[in-house]
Amino acid sequence: MPILELAAKFGTYVVMAVILVFAVGVVTFRNLFHCALCLAAALIGTAVIYVVLQAEYLAAIQILLYVGAVVTLVIFAIMLTEHLAGKTIRQNNSQSSLAIAGLLGFVALLTGLILKTPWPVTETALKAKVSVMGLGQALMGAYVFPFEVISIILIAALIGTVVIAKKDDPEEPS
Amino acid sequence: MILLPLSHILIFSLLLFAIGVYGALVRRNIIGILISIELMLNAANINLIAFSKYTSLSPETGQIFALFVIAIAATAAAVGLAIVLALYRVRKTVLADEVNLLKW
Amino acid sequence: MVTCDQILLVPLLPFLAFVINILAGRWLKDRAAWLSIATSSVACVIALPICWAVFQGAHFSHQGTWLMLGAVPLKFGYLMDPLSATLLFMVTIVGTLIQVYASGYMHGDPRYSRFFAYVSLFMSAMLTLVISDNYLLFFMSWEIMGLCSYLLIGFYFEKASAANASLKAFLTTRIGDVGFLLGFLTLFTAIGTLNFAQMNTIMAGAHGGHATLNTGLLAMASLLIFCGTIGKSAQFPLHVWLPDAMEGPTPVSALIHAATMVAAGVFLVARSFTLFMAVPNILPIVTAIGTITAFMAAFIALTQNDIKRVLAYSTISQLGYMVTAMGLSGLGAGTFHLITHAFFKALLFLGAGSVIHGTHVQDIREMGGLFKKMPHTAVTFIIASLALAGVPPLSGFWSKDEILLAAFGSGNFLVFGILLLTAFMTAFYMFRLIFLTFFGKARNHDVHAHESPALMTAPLWCLAVGSVVIGIPGSPFMHHWFQKFMEHMAHYPEYEPSAFVMGCSIAVAILGITLAGVIYLKQKHWAEAVAKAFPSFYRLSFHKFYFDEFYSAYVVKPFNALGRVLFGFDETVIDGAVNGTGRNTLFLSEIKNWIDKYIVDGAVNFMGTAVYFLNSIVKRIQTGFVQNYLLIVFLVLIAFLILELKLA
Numbered sequence: 001m002p003i004l005e006l007a008a009k010f011g012t013y014v015v016m017a018v019i020l021v022f023a024v025g026v027v028t029f030r031n032l033f034h035c036a037l038c039l040a041a042a043l044i045g046t047a048v049i050y051v052v053l054q055a056e057y058l059a060a061i062q063i064l065l066y067v068g069a070v071v072t073l074v075i076f077a078i079m080l081t082e083h084l085a086g087k088t089i090r091q092n093n094s095q096s097s098l099a100i101a102g103l104l105g106f107v108a109l110l111t112g113l114i115l116k117t118p119w120p121v122t123e124t125a126l127k128a129k130v131s132v133m134g135l136g137q138a139l140m141g142a143y144v145f146p147f148e149v150i151s152i153i154l155i156a157a158l159i160g161t162v163v164i165a166k167k168d169d170p171e172e173p174s
Numbered sequence: 175m176i177l178l179p180l181s182h183i184l185i186f187s188l189l190l191f192a193i194g195v196y197g198a199l200v201r202r203n204i205i206g207i208l209i210s211i212e213l214m215l216n217a218a219n220i221n222l223i224a225f226s227k228y229t230s231l232s233p234e235t236g237q238i239f240a241l242f243v244i245a246i247a248a249t250a251a252a253v254g255l256a257i258v259l260a261l262y263r264v265r266k267t268v269l270a271d272e273v274n275l276l277k278w
Numbered sequence: 279m280v281t282c283d284q285i286l287l288v289p290l291l292p293f294l295a296f297v298i299n300i301l302a303g304r305w306l307k308d309r310a311a312w313l314s315i316a317t318s319s320v321a322c323v324i325a326l327p328i329c330w331a332v333f334q335g336a337h338f339s340h341q342g343t344w345l346m347l348g349a350v351p352l353k354f355g356y357l358m359d360p361l362s363a364t365l366l367f368m369v370t371i372v373g374t375l376i377q378v379y380a381s382g383y384m385h386g387d388p389r390y391s392r393f394f395a396y397v398s399l400f401m402s403a404m405l406t407l408v409i410s411d412n413y414l415l416f417f418m419s420w421e422i423m424g425l426c427s428y429l430l431i432g433f434y435f436e437k438a439s440a441a442n443a444s445l446k447a448f449l450t451t452r453i454g455d456v457g458f459l460l461g462f463l464t465l466f467t468a469i470g471t472l473n474f475a476q477m478n479t480i481m482a483g484a485h486g487g488h489a490t491l492n493t494g495l496l497a498m499a500s501l502l503i504f505c506g507t508i509g510k511s512a513q514f515p516l517h518v519w520l521p522d523a524m525e526g527p528t529p530v531s532a533l534i535h536a537a538t539m540v541a542a543g544v545f546l547v548a549r550s551f552t553l554f555m556a557v558p559n560i561l562p563i564v565t566a567i568g569t570i571t572a573f574m575a576a577f578i579a580l581t582q583n584d585i586k587r588v589l590a591y592s593t594i595s596q597l598g599y600m601v602t603a604m605g606l607s608g609l610g611a612g613t614f615h616l617i618t619h620a621f622f623k624a625l626l627f628l629g630a631g632s633v634i635h636g637t638h639v640q641d642i643r644e645m646g647g648l649f650k651k652m653p654h655t656a657v658t659f660i661i662a663s664l665a666l667a668g669v670p671p672l673s674g675f676w677s678k679d680e681i682l683l684a685a686f687g688s689g690n691f692l693v694f695g696i697l698l699l700t701a702f703m704t705a706f707y708m709f710r711l712i713f714l715t716f717f718g719k720a721r722n723h724d725v726h727a728h729e730s731p732a733l734m735t736a737p738l739w740c741l742a743v744g745s746v747v748i749g750i751p752g753s754p755f756m757h758h759w760f761q762k763f764m765e766h767m768a769h770y771p772e773y774e775p776s777a778f779v780m781g782c783s784i785a786v787a788i789l790g791i792t793l794a795g796v797i798y799l800k801q802k803h804w805a806e807a808v809a810k811a812f813p814s815f816y817r818l819s820f821h822k823f824y825f826d827e828f829y830s831a832y833v834v835k836p837f838n839a840l841g842r843v844l845f846g847f848d849e850t851v852i853d854g855a856v857n858g859t860g861r862n863t864l865f866l867s868e869i870k871n872w873i874d875k876y877i878v879d880g881a882v883n884f885m886g887t888a889v890y891f892l893n894s895i896v897k898r899i900q901t902g903f904v905q906n907y908l909l910i911v912f913l914v915l916i917a918f919l920i921l922e923l924k925l926a
Binding site: 005008009012013016019020023024026027032035036039042043046049050052053054055057058061062065066069070073074076077078080081082092094095096099100103106107110111114115119120121122124125126128130134135138139143146150153154157158160161162164165167168 | 177178180181183184185186188189190192193194195196197199200201202203205206208209210212213216219220223224226227228229230231233234235237238240241242244245246247248249251252253255256257258259260262263268271
């Protein structure tokens with residue numbers, strides 16, 4: 001139905017704008033806790049975009065992992081390293097102007113590129129539906145090697161994190 | 175079904191990425207930098223999904239790629255935060271411009 | 279060619295004695311003398327039969343190749359002809375007797391064995407000289423004899439006078455030796471050989487007109503060879519060394535400076551007789567020098583007061599006689615006088631040594647009346663003096679008569695006259711010596727004389743017998759056998775014995791002896807009167823014609839000055855150059871040091887400073903601030919993108 005489609009399109013644009021606003025909030029707020037919350041909101045919005053792009057499984061994963069785990073982790077770290085109450089210190093460092101200038105140029109450049117490039121949009125791709133079964137088969141089939149490597153990386157990260165973050169107790173003679 | 179033109183999504187992810195880069199370059203708190211990095215990775219994910227949806231002949235590829243990126247991003251966040259904790263313990267600060275022992 | 283190779287032992291045995299005495303002398307001590315005497319006697323025993331064979335008319339020679347001069351072999355060997363046989367006979371006998379005497383005379387000397395080592399070396403050299411068959415071997419032995427003379431004259435080297443005398447002897451004879459060397463080298467250039475036998479053949483062939491000779495070169499050769507004789511036989515003007523050589527021990531004076539070494543010069547002329555005969559222009563020079571020497575030395579001997587000096591000048595005078603004889607082509611006469619002179623002069627020196635040994639003084643003015651105290655010495659001394667004065671029938675008379683005959687017979691009346699006058703002076707000064715030493719009253723009562731031991735008087739008697747009988751072979755009693763014997767060497771003119779000459783020589787001898795007896799036994803004041811009457815003559819005689827002063831002023835001093843100049847040159851120029859090089863090197867190295875320090879090190883330091891300076895600018899990039907790095911990466915990325923797009 002054309003009105004539904006229109007509404008859907010409009011909604012998508014709105015969600016994008018919200019995400020951008022929250023992203024700006026992430027990089028601007030002085031209070032780090034607010035930044036973390038804005039991040040969570042941005043990530044949830046991104047999950048909505050995934051749904052719009054018909055990647056439902058990934059949206060679920062996004063919320064589970066990103067919002068559920070990563071943001072939690074970040075909030076833990078914030079709490080461990082800062083006094084939440086009180087200080088609001090300057091959050092921007094000295095190179096903000098240069099960064100903005102560079103970024104504006106970057107955005108302009110790439111926008112031009114994106115608009116110029118004839119993207120090979122294919123009907124078959126648009127028509128294709130990705131099922132969880134298909135994802136699982138691909139994961140265990142064609143992409144089993146990166147899957148295993150990821151598991152190794154995860155173990156390494158686990159061990160590394162523990163080692164780095166552990167308190168340096170005086171070694172008892174073993 | 176066509177929702178949006180591909181270029182719009184791409185521009186959106188570009189903007190998200192740019193904001194993430196700005197945060198990484200400008201924020202003083204290291205955890206803030208890590209958060210900005212999460213934003214960047216997220217933008218890359220959106221790109222991947224969009225491309226896989228609009229142009230790819232094997233649509234699973236993009237999504238699996240995005241999956242891996244999420245996993246890696248989580249790993250990166252974990253290790254980075256561990257480093258921040260260790261740094262906080264030693265230097266009693268989490269501000270990037272106060273950690274400049276490698277200055278000339 | 280008949281050989282008698284055992285002749286090689288004759289010089290070899292004394293050389294062996296020299297080596298042993300030099301090396302083991304400290305342990306041999308007194309036995310060193312017996313070793314020398316033994317080797318000398320054995321050499322005598324070996325030599326005499328060979329000499330006897332040659333006297334019978336045999337002729338021996340042998341040659342071996344010494345080294346190869348390119349393609350020409352240099353041959354050394356021995357030649358036993360009448361001349362060498364005669365001299366060998368004399369040298370071995372007289373040498374052995376003198377060594378026996380010396381073993382007694384030198385008793386108690388701390389360097390006893392070294393003395394006999396040197397004497398043995400001398401004997402070895404002299405014997406080699408006598409039997410050598412070419413000029414080169416002759417010259418080598420000549421030089422070794424000169425060395426021994428130096429060593430033995432300077433035997434008491436603690437005395438400055440002895441050291442100086444030995445040096446004077448060596449240097450003076452050296453001048454002659456240089457002439458001799460140049461002479462036989464010139465001879466080699468002229469005739470291409472140094473061998474005596476070959477030379478004789480060539481000269482004889484030239485006489486017969488078979489070959490042409492370069493008489494100019496030969497004349498120069500003979501004159502230069504004669505220079506060697508002038509030096510070694512103490513002829514005018516190189517006679518100055520012989521009187522001073524009396525500083526050596528008396529046996530040395532007897533052996534070397536009376537009997538053998540000084541006779542070697544005359545022997546050289548005899549050996550080169552054919553050469554001299556081939557250049558008759560040189561002979562007058564030889565005669566002149568000989569005559570001048572004979573007269574001058576006798577004149578000086580008249581006033582000398584040291585017993586050995588008188589004998590030294592007597593030797594010079596008699597050598598002048600021999601050289602004159604050679605100059606008058608009297609080979610037989612000269613050689614005859616050489617032999618007889620060896621015997622009686624050796625006896626005179628040994629007798630003088632005995633006197634000195636007994637009285638411990640050398641000045642005859644301090645002696646007197648020694649006849650009773652030293653009978654053996656006195657009697658033998660008188661016998662020898664009679665022989666020297668030329669009183670018949672002793673040997674000296676026959677030999678001197680031959681020389682006078684040669685002068686008279688060849689028509690050189692001037693030479694004859696001078697020689698006669700010299701004979702008168704000879705008789706006079708010898709008997710002056712005898713009367714002052716052995717007769718009269720003892721003038722110095724501190725002198726307590728005693729006769730010498732038998733070891734010293736036995737040789738005296740042997741030599742006395744020799745002085746008497748050795749003249750017989752050349753006398754009418756044996757029909758002048760010696761002169762005919764020497765004819766085998768070379769042809770030379772013979773003269774009929776002249777009663778006139780004989781009478782003259784006897785007359786002057788008797789006159790001389792009588793005058794000496796009258797003056798020195800009875801009328802002492804006549805001597806002083808004559809001296810006062812002819813003061814300049816007296817001074818000339820007493821001061822030896824001022825030769826030493828002349829040489830000292832005009833030869834020695836300029837050379838010393840030249841030496842000092844050269845030394846100064848060496849010090850300032852040559853050493854200066856060397857030091858200058860050293861200083862230059864130091865200076866250059868200073869410069870290099872400066873360059874190294876300021877320029878090279880400066881460049882290196884400059885590099886370092888430049889890097890440091892650049893570094894201080896560039897290091898600011900490293901802020902240690904991660905976000906700066908990130909920003910740079912980002913901006914460069916944008917730049918690359920733009921570039922890529924532009925290029926595309």
